């Protein structure tokens with residue numbers, strides 16, 4: 001049972017703020033992903049929770065106990081790094097057993113716990129192997145076993161699959177999710193892969209410039225982004241410029257109404273919210289490129305005003321470069337400024353339909 005509380009955490013490396021005023025509650029048994037572009041502060045937050053970096057401000061509590069000044073080896077946390085950093089001169093068994101030996105546990109207890117940990121990551125019977133006899137994926141499993149064997153209250157993973165190919169990454173993330181759920185271990189997982197976060201997380205923390213943009217369930221992060229940054233960072237999003245007058249966008253192709261003040265705004269439209277019709281009516285868009293991915297067709301369009309626009313349509317449809325098309329959208333969000341929350345847009349039938 002472990003609950004992690006991060007209170008107003010901040011970190012400056014002298015040149016600027018890597019992490020600014022981050023607060024977060026991770027419930028017992030929850031898996032939370034820290035997601036954001038390179039340099040957004042994900043690793044720094046994780047390293048502060050693990051005790052490898054000292055916060056400039058704020059507190060870290062585990063089960064209500066302040067651990068902010070506690071060194072890593074005395075924290076109930078286990079960290080798995082991006083590069084597995086296994087000891088190549090030792091066997092798998094010795095690698096996993098190392099932390100337990102430091103704790104001077106009796107030999108039979110060490111053997112039992114190492115066997116359990118190796119079985120947990122699907123490496124039962126591999127204890128005698130040397131590190132160089134393992135694939136990259138197996139090495140990363142050993143790194144996870146090496147953390148789990150110490151029975152941490154909180155598991156911290158810093159892009160653990162970054163060096164692996166996509167198939168292996170997908171397989172391992174499912175395995176990690178299984179293990180995490182079986183053990184019910186509270187987990188903080190750093191990634192810059194949105195698919196990884198959407199597939200793994202109970203909740204996602206989206207970071208940008210050291211700040212939290214949104215903390216929410218994956219489906220809500222995708223469907224109800226809190227900021228323009230989140231809308232653009234998670235999945236694909238079209239941002240169509242529009243001038244609003246009396247609550248209406250002055251665009252014949254996207255006749256959107258929204259409760260926004262007069263002035264410029266962006267219509268945020270997901271490619272899968274678009275349907276396409278063939279038409280030679282004025283104001284049409286033109287297909288720039290159509291790529292068949294088997295499961296769907298990804299279509300790159302150019303709107304009448306030159307704006308590029310993406311649509312994904314069912315695989316049965318056929319579209320070719322140069323064809324005229326009329327996009328229609330089911331719904332959209334309207335963003336004013338960078339920091340403003342979105343307003344839902346109501347879409348009427350296009351005037352040229």
Ligand SMILES: Nc1ncnc2c1ncn2[C@@H]1O[C@H](COP(=O)(O)OP(=O)(O)OP(=O)(O)O)[C@@H](O)[C@H]1O
Pocket residue numbers: 013017018036037038039040041042043044045192
């Ligand atoms: N030891 C350090 N000294 C100086 N600056 C640092 C140090 N560690 C991190 N930074 C800076 O802090 C900011 C956040 O870095 P951090 O590694 O936490 O980002 P990240 O989101 O994990 O990025 P990535 O996905 O590339 O690993 C960056 O601007 C980085 O250059």
